[in-house]
Amino acid sequence: xxxxxxxxxxxxxxxxxxxxxxxxxxxxxxxxxxxxxxxxxxxxxxxxxxxxxxxxxxxxxxxxxxxxxxxxxxxxxxxxxxxxxxxxxxxxxxxxxxxxxxxxxxxxx
Amino acid sequence: xxxxxxxxxxxxxxxxxxxxxxxxxxxxxxxxxxxxxxxxxxxxxxxxxxxxxxxxxxxxxxxxxxxxxxxxxxxxxxxxxxxxxxxxxxxxxxxxxxxxxxxxxxxxx
DNA sequence: TAATATAGTTACCAATTGGATACTATTGTT
DNA sequence: AACAATAGTATCCAATTGGTAACTATATTA
Numbered sequence: 304x305x306x307x308x309x310x311x312x313x314x315x316x317x318x319x320x321x322x323x324x325x326x327x328x329x330x331x332x333x334x335x336x337x338x339x340x341x342x343x344x345x346x347x348x349x350x351x352x353x354x355x356x357x358x359x360x361x362x363x364x365x366x367x368x369x370x371x372x373x374x375x376x377x378x379x380x381x382x383x384x385x386x387x388x389x390x391x392x393x394x395x396x397x398x399x400x401x402x403x404x405x406x407x408x409x410x411x412x
Numbered sequence: 413x414x415x416x417x418x419x420x421x422x423x424x425x426x427x428x429x430x431x432x433x434x435x436x437x438x439x440x441x442x443x444x445x446x447x448x449x450x451x452x453x454x455x456x457x458x459x460x461x462x463x464x465x466x467x468x469x470x471x472x473x474x475x476x477x478x479x480x481x482x483x484x485x486x487x488x489x490x491x492x493x494x495x496x497x498x499x500x501x502x503x504x505x506x507x508x509x510x511x512x513x514x515x516x517x518x519x520x521x
Numbered sequence: 522t523a524a525t526a527t528a529g530t531t532a533c534c535a536a537t538t539g540g541a542t543a544c545t546a547t548t549g550t551t
Numbered sequence: 552a553a554c555a556a557t558a559g560t561a562t563c564c565a566a567t568t569g570g571t572a573a574c575t576a577t578a579t580t581a
Contacts, residue, residue, distance in 0.1 A: 310520045314512025315441055315505065321515065322508075325432045332424055341558055352540055357559065367519060377548040378557035391514060396424065398507035399431075403423025405500060406430065410476060411419045450528055461570055466529065486578045487527035 304367040321366050322392065326351060326359050328399065331385065331392045334369065338384040368392070413476040430475050431501065435460060435468050437508065440494070440501045443478065447493040477501070 310317045322328060326348065333339060333347050345356055360383060363369045368389040374380040385392075419426045431437060435457065442448060442456050454465055469492060472478045477498040483489040494501075 304519060307519050310516055313441075314510075314516060315437065315508050317512035317516055317520075318508040319434050319437060323432075323434045323437070325428045328424065328428060328432070332422075342556095345558095350540095353559070354541095354561090355539060373558095376557090377546080378555085379546090379559075381558060388515060388518060392511060395504070395507040395511050398504040399424050399427040401423075402501060402504050403426035406497060407419055407423060407426055409497060410413060410416050411426075451526095454528095462529070463531090463571090464569060482528095485527090486576075487525085488529075488576085490528060 307366065318395070321368070322395070324359070326355065327363060328396065330356075330359060330363065331368075331389065331396055334383060334385045334389070335393055335396060338382050341381050341383070344383065363389070416475065427504070430477070431504070433468070435464065436472060437505065439465075439468060439472065440477075440498065440505055443492060443494045443498070444502055444505060447491050450490045450492070453492065472498070 311320060322331075329348055330344065333344055339347075341356070341360075344360075345351060345353065348356065360369065360371065364371050367386055370384050370386055372382045372384070374382070420429060431440075438457055439453065442453055448456075450465070450469075453469075454460060454462065457465065469478065469480065473480050476495055479493050479495055481491045481493070483491070
């Protein structure tokens with residue numbers, strides 16, 4: 304992958320630059336359990352539009368978080384998989400999972 | 413605090429609902445080192461406008477993440493502090509800090 | 522007397538994001 | 552011959568978000 308230029312000095316801001324987005328975190332959540340096809344992602348990301356899903360996947364691929372594998376078939380089959388760096392987002396995901404659970408215990412009905 | 417209704421079933425989505433926003437994470441980052449005044453936050457959140465900072469602080473207060481203390485002075489003095497639940501966002505913050513650092517090591521110039 | 526400092530609020534405008542819809546390509550199926 | 556299936560792309564419109572600038576209050580300071 305190509306090096307990215309001008310990342311912010313604060314690493315938290317770097318993470319936000321690459322992942323500071325509802326859908327991207329949910330895409331990671333879904334790919335943490337393994338490779339998925341485009342259609343599977345679309346279905347499990349309830350309500351995301353095709354356009355938005357495609358554009359997030361492209362950005363994440365460019366940033367080295369996922370890989371895209373196209374099969375020479377008709378109808379098309381495209382699979383998305385987390386890279387090693389993408390996998391390492393599991394810590395962030397898990398922290399968010401834990402915190403959300405705690406918050407719900409405390410404050411939800 | 414009042415219970416919040418209709419939190420999403422997935423705890424990750426709950427976290428995103430409350431924190432899925434660049435500025436909110438950075439506000440937490442800044443408050444993790446202790447209580448801050450409005451003006452201090454504004455200065456350290458480089459580039460945030462007064463309007464946006466105010467509105468994020470209000471939402472976070474409503475959600476039980478921070479407390480707001482107004483001193484009866486002129487000119488006004490208002491301090492913001494993380495609540496206990498707000499403090500517990502440290503795990504999320506730290507995971508993002510770690511991941512950003514790793515990412516920069518691998519991919520930045 | 523006028524300026525300064527702080528923490529806002531309000532109104533308006535611009536930009537970004539997101540959604541809906543229609544369209545494409547091609548092979549296999551009915 | 553028409554249709555289904557998949558992973559898109561292109562276009563247009565709507566909504567949300569964010570920025571700028573002006574305004575407020577009032578005690579203290581020059």
